[in-house]
Amino acid sequence: MVSAVMSRIASRIEAILYLKAQPLTIAKLAEYARCDRDLIEEGLIELMADYAHRDSALEVVETRDGYCLQLREPYQDLVQTLVPVDLGVGALRTLAAIALKGPITQTALVELRGSGAYQHVQELVSLGFIKKRRQSDGRSSWVQVTDKFYQYFQVDQLPSPSVPSVQQN
Known part of the structure; x- marks a missing residue:
């Protein structure tokens, strides 16, 4: 049960990061997801681990401005092309x-x-x-x-x- 809840939170965080297309702090993520900061931190850990283990063109990273969903480095050339x-x-x-x-x-x-x-x-x-x-x-x-x-x-x-x-x- 906890795993399903955490999976939904991770998916919600992923959607927020995609839609906002900019680094977001844990506080902002909590505000947009309408849940507490601890849940966001756990969801981020799950989401980052999920992206780290799949062969995806995207990744979730922490920057000095917050967390963001971005294209992995090997795919940056596609931005210029497409x-x-x-x-x-x-x-x-x-x-x-x-x-x-x-x-x-x-x-x-x-x-x-x-x-x-x-x-x-x-x-x-x-x-x-x-x-x-x-x-x-x-x-x-x-x-x-x-x-x-x-x-x-x-x-x-x-x-x-x-x-x-x-x-x-």
Whole structure:
């Protein structure tokens, strides 16, 4: 029973590290996972051991800024080959979140991806991959992918979003 609980915590930590795409402290992980620091520490140990024992392209490492999920060194060359030069991994993950969740409010996107999403949105709008429209109450903006996204990434369609599509002004 304890093993199943710890496995779920480790999986939750893995999801958080993937989605945030930046080093996170134990305190931040505990906050996002809604559990105590001791459980996070145990979950991190299990997750790091799991990654250490599998033949995976990813690893969980501790940096001076916290723990992160990253690509192992032997696979770093793929980043240069597969990631567009103009987009970093963080911006690509933000774009993926918009594509999968969109249209999504910029506020919800920042909650999902962190404050770096503000810069990512500016960059993605300037590159034409997303469009941004003010909400009718003016408090936030909706963001969603454009036709350029579909053409560039050779995607025909995405799963149906849970929020109605943004109307053109």
